[in-house]
Amino acid sequence: MSIPPGSIIVSDWYHCADSREFFSKILHKKKRRKFGLLEAPMMPPHMNVDIVRYKVLISGKSGVGKSALAARLAGLELPKMHYETTGIETTVVFWPVRLKDSGRVLFFRFELWDCGESAMRRFDHMLPSCKEQVDGILFLFSFTDRGSFDDLSNQISRITESSDRVVKLVVGTKFDLFMHTDVTESDIAHFQEVWGLPVFRVGGDVSAGLGEVAPLLNALAENLWHQDCMAASTVSISPQAALRETGSEITV
Amino acid sequence: MLQAETLQLLCLTASSGVPLFSRGSTKQLPFSVVGSLNGVHMFGAGHGAQLSSCETDRGSRVVWEVFQESLMLIAVSGGGGSGISELQLRRLLENVWNCMVLVLGQDELANIRNVERLKRELRSCYRLFDLLLERVNDEQGFMGDLTRCADCLLPSTSALLQDALDSFAQAAESEFGCLLVRGRVAQATEKWWSRLTSQEVVVLSILMHSLSNASSCDYPVFLPQGSPTVAIRLLGFQLLPGVHVCVLCGPKPSLYKAENELVSRFWSTLVENLRSCLEQADRSTVPPSVSLRWDVQALLLINRESRRAVTVCPRVRGGAPAEATPLLSSRRRLELLRLFYTFAVTRYFTSQETSVSSASEDFPQGFTHVPVQCYLVTEECKCYGLQSPQHQLFLLMDLSVPTFALRTVATQTLSAITSATAF
Numbered sequence: 287m288s289i290p291p292g293s294i295i296v297s298d299w300y301h302c303a304d305s306r307e308f309f310s311k312i313l314h315k316k317k318r319r320k321f322g323l324l325e326a327p328m329m330p331p332h333m334n335v336d337i338v339r340y341k342v343l344i345s346g347k348s349g350v351g352k353s354a355l356a357a358r359l360a361g362l363e364l365p366k367m368h369y370e371t372t373g374i375e376t377t378v379v380f381w382p383v384r385l386k387d388s389g390r391v392l393f394f395r396f397e398l399w400d401c402g403e404s405a406m407r408r409f410d411h412m413l414p415s416c417k418e419q420v421d422g423i424l425f426l427f428s429f430t431d432r433g434s435f436d437d438l439s440n441q442i443s444r445i446t447e448s449s450d451r452v453v454k455l456v457v458g459t460k461f462d463l464f465m466h467t468d469v470t471e472s473d474i475a476h477f478q479e480v481w482g483l484p485v486f487r488v489g490g491d492v493s494a495g496l497g498e499v500a501p502l503l504n505a506l507a508e509n510l511w512h513q514d515c516m517a518a519s520t521v522s523i524s525p526q527a528a529l530r531e532t533g534s535e536i537t538v
Numbered sequence: 539m540l541q542a543e544t545l546q547l548l549c550l551t552a553s554s555g556v557p558l559f560s561r562g563s564t565k566q567l568p569f570s571v572v573g574s575l576n577g578v579h580m581f582g583a584g585h586g587a588q589l590s591s592c593e594t595d596r597g598s599r600v601v602w603e604v605f606q607e608s609l610m611l612i613a614v615s616g617g618g619g620s621g622i623s624e625l626q627l628r629r630l631l632e633n634v635w636n637c638m639v640l641v642l643g644q645d646e647l648a649n650i651r652n653v654e655r656l657k658r659e660l661r662s663c664y665r666l667f668d669l670l671l672e673r674v675n676d677e678q679g680f681m682g683d684l685t686r687c688a689d690c691l692l693p694s695t696s697a698l699l700q701d702a703l704d705s706f707a708q709a710a711e712s713e714f715g716c717l718l719v720r721g722r723v724a725q726a727t728e729k730w731w732s733r734l735t736s737q738e739v740v741v742l743s744i745l746m747h748s749l750s751n752a753s754s755c756d757y758p759v760f761l762p763q764g765s766p767t768v769a770i771r772l773l774g775f776q777l778l779p780g781v782h783v784c785v786l787c788g789p790k791p792s793l794y795k796a797e798n799e800l801v802s803r804f805w806s807t808l809v810e811n812l813r814s815c816l817e818q819a820d821r822s823t824v825p826p827s828v829s830l831r832w833d834v835q836a837l838l839l840i841n842r843e844s845r846r847a848v849t850v851c852p853r854v855r856g857g858a859p860a861e862a863t864p865l866l867s868s869r870r871r872l873e874l875l876r877l878f879y880t881f882a883v884t885r886y887f888t889s890q891e892t893s894v895s896s897a898s899e900d901f902p903q904g905f906t907h908v909p910v911q912c913y914l915v916t917e918e919c920k921c922y923g924l925q926s927p928q929h930q931l932f933l934l935m936d937l938s939v940p941t942f943a944l945r946t947v948a949t950q951t952l953s954a955i956t957s958a959t960a961f
């Protein structure tokens with residue numbers, strides 16, 4: 287279902303010297319830069335760097351770490367306490383990627399949609415709103431909560447239909463609390479075999495920098511791009527045309 | 539009972555005294571104390587007396603209030619001469635209740651069917667409760683939680699922003715829109731001021747503040763007075779880090795649509811204006827065209843009709859003579875400002891909404907005139923309060939200002955701000 291890492295984009299690109307000028311656009315004083323909706327990283331026009339926009343839903347039960355994951359991927363401060371999210375919150379994350387074949391660089395703009403479980407339960411319009419025009423879904427379970435792992439298959443079938451054209455990835459949170467882990471490596475291997483979905487592990491401090499979030503963001507980029515290329519080729523237009531319009535953000 | 543500078547918030551069911559939650563900076567109060575606090579209130583009620591507040595000889599305070607005959611809220615503050623007044627605690631309870639309604643709706647709270655379930659549901663309000671508790675000793679000059687006014691910023695380029703906001707709100711099928719800069723209201727639609735109650739404006743600002751990290755949001759909210767049983771939607775958008783616009787609307791438009799079709803259409807041409815608002819906000823809540831005297835330590839100006847307020851607490855003093863005493867810390871000035879505000883509105887500028895039990899002065903009783911000015915000289919500063927049908931001004935001045943000149947300075951300050959900003 288998903289493609290192997292590094293088949294379309296240069297994995298670990300953030301290590302390479304030629305990525306520096308791109309990554310510097312999403313950094314500010316060694317931290318991740320914050321972007322408002324009217325802003326985007328901007329490269330000189332002659333470099334012809336497009337921004338491709340995707341909507342990604344973060345799904346999982348209350349306390350599993352949805353809001354923490356959104357903050358982690360955006361490089362924001364992690365919530366120390368569990369405050370329930372009582373509506374939908376979105377977080378914009380920019381991520382530069384180099385395509386393997388053409389060598390072309392793209393800025394991915396992920397908008398992460400995080401809806402608290404209690405809000406989802408109490409208000410009927412939340413789920414349809416989260417699913418509107420969604421391109422990818424991250425299904426979360428927590429390494430410290432066996433129930434959340436066992437519920438994954440339910441969760442996936444509850445939220446998606448087989449006809450949906452969405453990228454699906456699974457993320458195990460609180461991996462740093464391995465001492466209390468309720469989910470073993472063989473559980474995960476088995477799950478991956480049955481579902482054909484990659485499983486990512488996150489946890490701990492974000493101080494480790496980009497390396498900590500790169501595997502997941504790269505996988506998202508790669509799978510979303512692949513999905514678009516496939517869709518574009520089935521309606522026989524070139525993958526180029528699948529480029530989303532870049533919107534009207536301004537330079538920062 | 540509690541250490542100085544601490545604050546505890548308790549919630550119990552009013553009928554049976556079952557504890558629902560407790561929030562606060564310190565260790566939770568032991569169950570026996572919570573039980574006694576509830577007990578004395580019940581004892582009073584049984585004898586036809588309503589216990590509303592008490593103060594210990596060491597300056598601890600307790601304030602009780604029952605909402606909708608369903609929930610009892612209790613605030614307990616530590617003593618040690620800290621400056622948390624009864625009015626502040628009473629407002630805290632009111633804001634806490636309004637936040638509960640905002641998130642859960644009144645039905646859930648007024649008719650308790652299942653206590654365990656309610657306990658669970660109340661957890662979703664904890665973020666707002668904790669923000670409200672922090673606000674009591676806030677150091678950034680937010681005072682809306684006490685004054686029941688929206689904390690505002692007066693931008694220089696307001697007409698452009700107002701037009702953009704009005705059109706944006708209209709396109710989002712809403713009459714209620716508001717632009718916030720660093721958590722302060724910089725602009726709002728006419729209905730935001732005329733149709734929402736001041737308590738609603740305050741809790742909506744708090745909610746938006748709690749969401750300031752999100753790029754956008756879609757939050758179901760109940761308006762405590764306007765729509766306590768039917769949820770409407772609060773859509774919020776972070777235009778720039780520190781600049782947010784929000785609208786209250788019905789089922790349409792979807793968050794996705796509003797964000798992708800409306801945000802850049804109405805706001806992208808105003809990026810530079812918004813940036814200069816941010817720069818101004820980092821310097822002062824009033825535009826540079828307002829020049830204040832150097833000996834003004836801090837001030838709070840309220841527009842009584844629209845329930846808007848600006849707080850000014852200068853970071854540096856421009857043009858002060860060399861021998862001038864240094865400014866008090868801004869934390870202390872804001873504390874003094876809150877205390878002076880409380881002093882003035884509970885004793886002199888009284889109204890229904892500010893009457894508290896501790897207003898001990900006999901002076902206003904049976905006195906039909908309305909005081910319009912008051913002053914207070916302390917060891918740290920001189921304070922002057924002034925009210926007109928439209929405004930209230932609370933001013934902290936240097937000790938060096940002669941007392942007889944305070945009135946003139948206050949009048950001049952008021953007109954300096956109102957004439958430059960049409961506030």
Ligand SMILES: Nc1nc2c(ncn2[C@@H]2O[C@H](COP(=O)(O)OP(=O)(O)OP(=O)(O)O)[C@@H](O)[C@H]2O)c(=O)[nH]1
Nearest residue numbers: 348349350351352353354367368371402403460489
């Ligand atoms: N140690 C550790 N704690 C985590 C991790 N992710 C989340 N947490 C903690 O788990 C708690 C809940 O996380 P949230 O992200 O708020 O949970 P949520 O899924 O958004 O929950 P709802 O909004 O109620 O649906 C918080 O106290 C987080 O600090 C992690 O990777 N490691």
Ligand SMILES: [Mg+2]
Nearest residue numbers: 353370371402
């Ligand atoms: Mg959450």
